[in-house]
Amino acid sequence: MSQAGALSPAWTVAVAAGLLLLAVATAGARAAVVARRDGRPALAGAADPLREAARLLRQRPRRTVAADLLLWRIASSALLPVALCMAALVPIGARTLVPDGLGVVWFNALDVSLWAFFWLLGWGANASFGLAGAYRFLALGLAYELPLMFALVAPAVAAGSLDPVAIAAGQGLWYVVWMPLAFLGYCVGVLGFTLWGPLRAPAGQDLATGVLAELSGVDRLLVVGGRYALLVGGAAFAVPLFLGGSDGPWLPGVVWLVVKTAVVAALLVVAGERLPVLRPDKVLETGWVLLLPLVVLQDLVVAVVAVVGRVETS
Amino acid sequence: MASARLHVLVVEPPGQLAARIGVERAVASRGWVLADTPAEADVLLALGSPGPELRAAADRLHEAMPGPRGRVDAPTVAAIPDALEEAKRLIADDTAQRADAREHTSEPVGDTDHDDMGHDDMDMAPGGIPLAGGGEDRDGLEMDELHLPLGPVLRLWPPGLVLTCTLHGDVVVGAASEWVGESAVGAGAAAEQVPSGALCAASWLDAAAGVLSLAGSPARAAAVRSVRDACLDQDPTTSSRMSRERHRIERSVLLRWSLRRVAELDDLTGQASPPFAGGAFTRLVASLDAAAAELAGREVLTPEPAVLVDRLPALVRGRELGEVRLLVAGLAPAFGPAASRWSSAHTTREAG
Numbered sequence: 131m132s133q134a135g136a137l138s139p140a141w142t143v144a145v146a147a148g149l150l151l152l153a154v155a156t157a158g159a160r161a162a163v164v165a166r167r168d169g170r171p172a173l174a175g176a177a178d179p180l181r182e183a184a185r186l187l188r189q190r191p192r193r194t195v196a197a198d199l200l201l202w203r204i205a206s207s208a209l210l211p212v213a214l215c216m217a218a219l220v221p222i223g224a225r226t227l228v229p230d231g232l233g234v235v236w237f238n239a240l241d242v243s244l245w246a247f248f249w250l251l252g253w254g255a256n257a258s259f260g261l262a263g264a265y266r267f268l269a270l271g272l273a274y275e276l277p278l279m280f281a282l283v284a285p286a287v288a289a290g291s292l293d294p295v296a297i298a299a300g301q302g303l304w305y306v307v308w309m310p311l312a313f314l315g316y317c318v319g320v321l322g323f324t325l326w327g328p329l330r331a332p333a334g335q336d337l338a339t340g341v342l343a344e345l346s347g348v349d350r351l352l353v354v355g356g357r358y359a360l361l362v363g364g365a366a367f368a369v370p371l372f373l374g375g376s377d378g379p380w381l382p383g384v385v386w387l388v389v390k391t392a393v394v395a396a397l398l399v400v401a402g403e404r405l406p407v408l409r410p411d412k413v414l415e416t417g418w419v420l421l422l423p424l425v426v427l428q429d430l431v432v433a434v435v436a437v438v439g440r441v442e443t444s
Numbered sequence: 445m446a447s448a449r450l451h452v453l454v455v456e457p458p459g460q461l462a463a464r465i466g467v468e469r470a471v472a473s474r475g476w477v478l479a480d481t482p483a484e485a486d487v488l489l490a491l492g493s494p495g496p497e498l499r500a501a502a503d504r505l506h507e508a509m510p511g512p513r514g515r516v517d518a519p520t521v522a523a524i525p526d527a528l529e530e531a532k533r534l535i536a537d538d539t540a541q542r543a544d545a546r547e548h549t550s551e552p553v554g555d556t557d558h559d560d561m562g563h564d565d566m567d568m569a570p571g572g573i574p575l576a577g578g579g580e581d582r583d584g585l586e587m588d589e590l591h592l593p594l595g596p597v598l599r600l601w602p603p604g605l606v607l608t609c610t611l612h613g614d615v616v617v618g619a620a621s622e623w624v625g626e627s628a629v630g631a632g633a634a635a636e637q638v639p640s641g642a643l644c645a646a647s648w649l650d651a652a653a654g655v656l657s658l659a660g661s662p663a664r665a666a667a668v669r670s671v672r673d674a675c676l677d678q679d680p681t682t683s684s685r686m687s688r689e690r691h692r693i694e695r696s697v698l699l700r701w702s703l704r705r706v707a708e709l710d711d712l713t714g715q716a717s718p719p720f721a722g723g724a725f726t727r728l729v730a731s732l733d734a735a736a737a738e739l740a741g742r743e744v745l746t747p748e749p750a751v752l753v754d755r756l757p758a759l760v761r762g763r764e765l766g767e768v769r770l771l772v773a774g775l776a777p778a779f780g781p782a783a784s785r786w787s788s789a790h791t792t793r794e795a796g
Contacts, residue, residue, distance in 0.1 A: 167666050168472050178475070181449040185486070188446040190545060192483055192510040258592040259481075262614035262765050328660075328698075336658040336766035338480045338598070346483040346510045406699045407660020409706065409766070 136229040137222065145227065148388070149217040149366075153358040154179060156395050163403060186351040194255050194344050202254025205247045206349040209356025212240050212247070216363035221295040223376050223383040233294040234286050237367055238279060244323045244360075245271050248332065248341060251353065255344035263340025267332035269410040270322055273417030274329065278319025280425040284312035284432045285371045290440075294367070298375025306372040308435075311428035313372050315421060320364035320398060324357050327402025331410050365394035447535045450476045452528075453485035453509070455502045455597050458604035458625035460492040461647055461780055462676065466521045467491065469673055470528055480599050482508040487531040488515045497624040498604075501596050511548060512541040579612065587612035594768070596624050600654040601772065602779040607756060614765045619757040623750075640781065641738050646675045647780035648719075648735035648744070649686075654773040655728050658766070661699055664692070668732075675739065683739055690732045700725050707771040709759065719744060720775060724767075727774040734777070746778040748786050 157179035165175020193199065219226070219233045228236065245268075252264025286292050288309070289300040297305075306313045322329045325341075333340045345353055369375060369390045376383030408416075452471050456464045467489065471478055479485035482505045490502055506515050514534030518527040534540065576588035595606040604625035610618040649672035656665035667689055674682045693699065703725040710721065719730045734744040752775065760768045 164662075165475070167663060169670075170473075170475055174475065178449060181445055184446040185449055185451075188512060189486075190510040190512075258590050258611060261590070262611075265614050330660060331766070334658075334660055334766065335480070335600070336660075336769040339484075343481045344483050350484065403663060406664075406696070406702055408698070408702050412702060 135225040137225045137227050139227075141222070141227060142218065145217050145220075145222075146214055149214060149359055149362055152362045152366075152388070152391060152395070153213075153355065155392075156362055156399060157355075157358050159396070160399050160403070163399075183351055183355070186347055186354075189347040189350075191349065192344070192346040194257055197256045197344075198250075198254045201250045203349065205250035205254055206345060206353050208247045209244075210352055210359055212244060213356060213359035213363040216240050216360070217366055219294060220366045220387070221298060221370055221375060222387060224295055224299065226295055231291070231293040231296075234282050234292045234297075234371075238282055241278065241319065241323045241364075242275070245275075248325070251345075252332070252341040257344050259337045259339075259343040260341050263332040263334070263337050263343070266334075266337075266410045267325070267341065269414050270329050270331060273410075273414045273421075274319050274322030277315035277417060277421045277425045278322070280422070280429055281312040281315030281319065282371070284309045284425075284429050287429065288432050288436050290436065294370040294375075298370035298377070301374045301377075304372065304374045309372070309428055309432055311424045312432070313368070315425040315428075316368060316372070317394075317398065317401070318417075318421065320361065320368075321401065324360045324364065326357070326361060326398065328405040328408045329413065330402075330407045331413075334407055361398060362391065362395055365398060366391040368394050447486075447532055448475070450486045450531065450535060451479040451484050452476060452487045452489050452531070453479040453482060453505060453597070454599075455488065455490040455494060455498060455505070456603040457492045457494045457498055458602075458779065459781075459784075460603070461650065462643065463491045463518070463521045463524070464603075465646065465650065465672065465676060466524050467518070468669070470524050474528065476528075478599060482506075483510065485509050486513060486535055487528075488513070489527060489531070490515075490517045491519075493519060495625065498596055501624075505597060507548075511545045513544070579610075579617070589617075592765075594772075600658055600769070602776045605753065605756075605772070605779060607760070607768075607772070609760070609765070609768070611765065616760050616763055616765060616768055619760050621753050621756040623753055641741055642675055642678060643781045644744070644777075645735040645738035646672050647777050647782065648731045648738060649675060651773060651776040651780075652728055652731040652735070654776065655724065655731070655770060656693075658770050658773055659699065659703055659724070661696075664689075664696070664699070667692075675735070683736060686732060686736055686739070690729065690736075693732070694729060703728070703770075707763070707767050707774065709771070719746065719777070724770050724774060731774070731777070743785070744782070746782045749779050749783040752778050 158176040161178035162172040162176040165178065166172045168175075216237060219228055219237055221233075226233065248267045249264045252260040252262075252267065254260075285297050285305050288305060289297040291297060291300070318329070321327050325333045331340075333342050337343070342350070342353060366387070369387055373390045373394070376387045378386035378389075452467070454464060454467055468478065482488075485505075486509075488502060488506050488509065490499075494502065502515075506513070512535050514531045516527040516531045516534070518524045576590055578586045579589045580586055590611040591608060592611055593606055593608045595601050596604055604623055606622050606624055608620045608622075609616045649668055653665045653668040653672060656662075656668060671682060671685045671689055674685060703723060705723055707724040707727075708722065709727075719734045720727060722730070737744050756772070760771065763771065
């Protein structure tokens, strides 16, 4: 497989800045929606993430009794770097920051690493609510991870490559149109590894915010901001996989990338607002009995189409 | 900007439902947030006049809050706006906060009892807390046992109720319940300006909103809360809005599926208690019906609160922690203004 052209390392800064700006914008949009619902003007609500960040920066750090401080701080600081790495895998135009041709595998490795970080986040504080939240996360992880992995396989099989650049380039008709179940599995996976919407049980209200319960100050800001950044990172990676990459008429590729990322992020935020939090045992049951077979079936369809297509062209 | 959006932790003694609803509305109108844990709280707001146990709990919570922090009291509903302004002033006062930070070290102190432990045993008790003991769980595996007290200060929890749970993982295998309100269970409803029917309807709506929040449906919970506020304001459109919300909740397929067979209760305490029978979703819809009935002037019978407190440990055994929260939040109206009907019934029986 030919290797894609590499972006210069200076683009890392641009990618990081873009990710953080989009994360703040997503947080602001969601805060505006919540403010409208509570009867406050939307614009006043949109600045809530900034007020919250200012408050958290002023708050002092906090320790619980006999906390596993090293692992706890590692977990809380790790979400933002993982999101940055996910964003770094997204190709801009036909070039990427990581030109080794295995972007899909790296993305999968990153989302699996989040298992460790969310578990440690609940474990580190040595508190019952956090521990219960961590157990819930493991249950949800078992439910969403396999569908996510099989969903990542579908575009790779269709394009015959694990490189997001090749996958984006090979899309005539966008993959989201003829592999909708894979897109669904991918979106459920993103909701799962950001503890978002229907899969928010590990940080749920009934556990007094679960894994977030004992966080304060900068650690809380890193975790809450990290979740938004992971959402945007996951949405951004869906663009080369399912939405044709940076393709688009008139405007430069970067702009289309940002627009498509924003659309997917908005879709995920709306799903989070409209759908209730699902209990982990129900999600586990549905994930294995319904979602996984559907995504595997989708993979079968994609594989048949790919083989037939290759037979026709050869 | 840092004090533009404060998180308020509310200490609510029993019988202060109208005051707590007033706090929620005041906090929401300022764009502030109610805190779930002391870790995210800036301000501790104590309503009414809490008894000694509740005051001790408030002290512990204030200790657990990281700086900058403030503590204010609001003895009456009218004192709430001033208390919130005072809180904002306290948080913004940099010199006082720095002095507080110097005194308040960041090293937490666990509940230690060193007398009956030799120094050799300290290795087995990091931070002074003994390691978790083991207990057999329902599958015969040895699980670590954790002890978790729920209440008396917990959001979406009946005020004054303390349930000390023994957990295997996140399953409650044993519990001990007690009531730390300064008066007997159910008494203590302060004289309010609203008639009792509207207040009882508001308590049913508040419980329904609590269950919706715990079940993870914040949009529906916010809608029910606004109906609750309209009910307390004696807004004439309340009953039509209530029936609209009830229809929307009944139509919600995902909510019904998510709460299916969760927190199921058989007939409680042998007395007729239709609002509380069934699963969490049935109880939710029944709360809305009970609120409509109260508003129309019909009294809804709830089980006697003292009996319910005694039966609670048996009801929660074997359930998961989130399910326990949903169960108790659904039972909250029995401990609210409706409970004062039991104490007045007692006094009339004694007098007559």
